[in-house]
Structure formats: C-alpha cells, structure tokens
Amino acid sequence: MVSRFWILCASSLIFFLAVSSAPTVQGQLFDVRNYGAGVDGRRNNALAFAKAWMEACQWSGGRSTVYVPPGIFDLPQVMFTGPCKNPVTFLIEGTLLAPRSPDAIKGDAWIIFKDVDYLTVTGGGLLDGQGSYSWPHNDCDKNSSCRPLAINMGFMVVKHSKINVLHSLNSKMGHFKFYAVEDFNVTGVTVTAPGDI
Template structure:
C-alpha cells in the first residue's frame, strides 16, 4: 500500500471511528505542528531550534498525549536531541523530509537526531530522513587513518522503552542509520533503509545492551550490516526482512572489549538476502578480551540469492591491523538451529563453521540446507567445520561436515 493510499485509508478509518464514538468524550492527542513553531520547509533554514521548542512543549504537556507533526516539505535540520523523561506519550509523525547538513563537520554530535530517556515514543509517517552521506563516505577511513573525522549516525535511541518506528525511510546515512543502546521493548515495522553498497559503515540497524526487539516487514540495503546485534542484547525477533546490498544480519563482532555481556535469544525467520557479502553471520575476535556466551539462536526459512558467504560463523575475526592473529576466541557459541536455508552461494564454501578451539561451538543443528554454488570457481558447494559439536538432518547441500 503506498503512503498516500495508506494515509487516505487511515483518514477514512479515523472518520468512521469518530462517527461511532461521537456521543462519547474524546481523548485526542494535542497536535504540535513544527511549522507553527517557526520551522520552514525551504531545505536551507536550520530548524533545530524550532524542533527543540516543539519537543519541549510536547514533552511537558501533562493533560493527555502529544503528537508532533512534520508536514510535507524539506526541513533542513542541524544536529538535534530530544530528551525525556516526558509527562505523557508522544507520537512523532514525519510526513516531510528531514535534511541533514551535507558537510559532516556541521553536525556537532555523534548522532544527527537523538532520542534519550523516553518511554512510549511512537515514530511514524511517510517521511524521509536524508543523511546526505555522499560527501562523508570518502572520509570514512578510520581503519587506516587515525585522524579520521567522527561522522554522525542518522538517528539514535538511548534508554528508550516501550516504543516503535513505523513507515519512515532512512536515506544515505553518513555512518549507521539507526543506533540503539539500552533500549527495551521496541518495534520496527515497514521501514526502508537505503545507502549504496559501497558506502562504508552505513549499518542499517544496530543494537547493543538492548532487549525485546522486533523488526518486521522492512527493507534494508546498505554498505555494511543490514542488522548488527552487539554485546548485551537479548530476545530479538527479526522476520520478513529483505537485505541487500550489505553484509547480512550479523551478530558481533564480539569479544574485543573486557566489559562485554552475553548475547542470547535471537530468532531470524522469513528473510531474503540478495547479493550480500554474507547472510547469516556470527563474528568474534580471535584474540578476545572477554569470555561471553552467545546462545539460543534460531534461523529459519531463509533465501540466499547470490550471497558471498550464506552461513558464516567466524571466530577468527581480525579484519585489519593493529589486531593480531595470536590467540583463540573466548566467546562460546551454543544452542544454534539453522533450518530451511536455501538458494545460491557465490563462494564454493557455502557453509563456513569456524569455531574457537578453546571454546568449541556446542549443540548446532542443521536441518534442510540447500545452498548451491554458482560462482566463477565452478564445482559444487562445500562446507567447512572446525571445533564444532552438532547434528544434521534432512536435505544437505553442501554435504554435511559435522561429526
């Protein structure tokens, strides 16, 4: 359903609902239109002060909920922070385009639009978050340049609970699109995330120290991970997501820092990976500083279309200096089920299960795997198994290498 049709349908439903309850007292949210506070949709006036003023008034309202409305038009916005706690529930409806500064140094914070310390925040609409990242991507060379500039992520959430995002589009972020830290009970639905496949570090959705996250009916195409699940995250449910281009759905990298926490309870179902470098990916640092557990993962009904490494457990992760390949990962992976994974692999090794010698993978189940090689090397697909305890049943292409 297109945005305009959806809006019309929503309006019709609301009008019918209004007729039905006209005889009852109504509790509508108070609407705060950003243009009423001086915001200009001209694509060049910095509206940060107007948006901050709107947020303050909406957040402090005590009698009933608040609705912040961004109408159609292009609203240029320097870095802005929306900080709670608020007195009520806030709905933030974006139907226009929010335009970031093209020059990365014009954003003086590490996230362009940041929400902190808020409960019951509902972001929706047909709008676009335009990160204008093209000018920033050539500067993103921190792996070889210690003086690289710090680039802003598009939208961040920290200490935000019982909230959701629905319907909006994030376009051409400078770094990651959506970043979540210490966020609990959060739903992401019908979101579109887009950046070119060669744009560095433009992760789609990134979570750390978060729990009870649901992502569904979402399309993500970026230059890095479509979704990244990091330290301290639990109970994540991902379904009906199209991923590509990008680096797949990644857990990690994990183990690099001493203060990391376990990652547990991930369900990934009904996913299409199209042209990604990886599909299912778990990566832990070879010389890890922390001993943590990665457990209770289910991957089911997943299609791979020309994916570089469809199934990739890499416990020898060491992407660039100064990291050194000198030890075994101390991250324990266990209780992992992969069921009905099918499609095509660019590499001959379609199933790569490289686990830690010190902490072998435990209880890994492979059920109905059908991954055919269609790359330039020729020959059938193969599997690699190292330091892994598990079982396989059903159709197995490539041939199972588990003991």
C-alpha cells in the same frame, strides 16, 4: 440539475481528500511550522523542532504529537530529551535533511531521542543523511584513529517505544543506533544506501 449534482460531488470529493490527507492524530498536535520551522533553507529548524518537542513532551492532557508536514526541512543536529509527561508520537510526513558537512554534527548521531518512554516515531517520512558529501572523508578502513561519521537517528535510554513506517536514506555512517533501549519495536522501516561504501 446535472450541474448542481456535479458541484455537490466535486465538493464532497475535495472534502474527502482534505480529510483523508490530514494526519491521524490522537491527543494534542504540535506542528513544527507553528514554532517557526519552514522549508526555505534559511531557518533554524533545529530550534523550532526543539520547541515543538518541549511543549509536546510537557503536555499533561494526554498523548501528544509532534507533526512534521510534507516538505523538505533542513535540520541541524538536534536532541529530543525526556522524561515526558505522557506518550509522544513524532509524526514525520516530510523529508528531513541532515547538514552536508560531517563537522556540523558533534557526537555520533544527527537526530537523538534520549530518556523518553512510550515514544512512537512514524509517518512514512524520509531521513536524508546526505551522506555522499561525507563519504569521501571516511578513511576508517586505513586510519585507526579516524573520527566516526554520524548515524541518522539514535535512541538512548528509551523504553516501551517503536519506529513504524519510516525511510532512512544515505546516512553518513549508519542509519539507527540503539543504546540502553528496552521493549523497542521496529517495523516498516526502509533503509537505502549504496552497497559500495
């Protein structure tokens, strides 16, 4: 009788942990792994993320969520563009790694959201700009014609949106850039970088 009780308790605990660790999602979930994203360091995760975004953005059945699960995902430069048919949540629970080389990112931001309304970027995940590989190439304090390095995440022409609970680490140049945004809230964001660069 006791062993059955403990088996029942253990089963209930496992079920509770599985349910409590699942992402809280409203509407349709678009998991980047279903589009080919992986943590093996050899995949074109930018293509997989872009495909997940495109389907989520065009989902007409209500709110959609692009889901980045726990794990470390190498991510080349990527742009997520709208307009989208409904509100979109970009839920990052894992770690996104920027390319090490500053030359691998054209323009001024590594991850860009453009022409999107009612966007939420959240999940408690980490954006790692791997800036330590680029900082030695930054001579802007001496060279007025230097090439600026990349910012971790940029928002261009984005309205009625928010970043909530995200960690940005060691950007190449800056952490967040906002251009022509309107009604945009930032809460629960942590930025970590050395103070001597």
